Amino acid sequence: MMKALDKNQYTEYDVSHIFNEIILSHLEGYNGTKKEQLKSFLGDLQKGGCISGMIGEFIYHNDCKAFYIKHLEDLENIKNDLEESFGDPVANRYKLPHYTFLCWLCFEEYCYDIYRNVFE
Template identity: 30%
Template sequence: MNTTEIKKRLTEMANSTDENIQKQVAAEALAYSSDNICDFFNDLLKYGCVSGMISMLIYYCDTHEFFMKHYDEIEALRSEYKDSTGLALNPEGDLMNWYSWFAFETVARNLAESFGIY
């Protein structure tokens, strides 16, 4: 998929009426790089949310709000991970923060794979 097609798909996701993690990832990707949208996914999947590149997920108050808002979706992602790998996740530190980052990065990875980026 070329950059124009990826931007179009991300714009559709970001403008969706659905309030899901995919919408959040799409909005962040579009805000991150207008030149090469692939940079967002490559940087996020290389450095993670811990790098601070996702401004909406830097502070605990924000990651806790994200966690509460998307709890059901995060739980589904956790369960899917466990089912597909046979491994349980091993969160460290603040659980809401850790799971918020896990979910955001997982959804970004899934999108990147669907776009042929990663």
């Protein structure tokens, strides 16, 4: 199972270990093998995003702020990597506090990258 989580371009960042723990903590509510559970979870996240409230760790601004402060360098670097690959700045279209925006953006991109590399 951990092999699937390592199939993304962000494993070099320390925050990837925390993101993996968050992902694993949410799989129990899904049916099937671990891989099927992972696919279902990642699919749900792609549909609803963190804004849906499905990731308890990132619901409250205070929690996002604490997470951002602790992992600031990694989160900013992931955002910079994304902007470099897009060739454009990533827009904070919901006008969220920067720390919440970065937590959501980075976690969602991390999960999408796993989905893309494992299931597509």
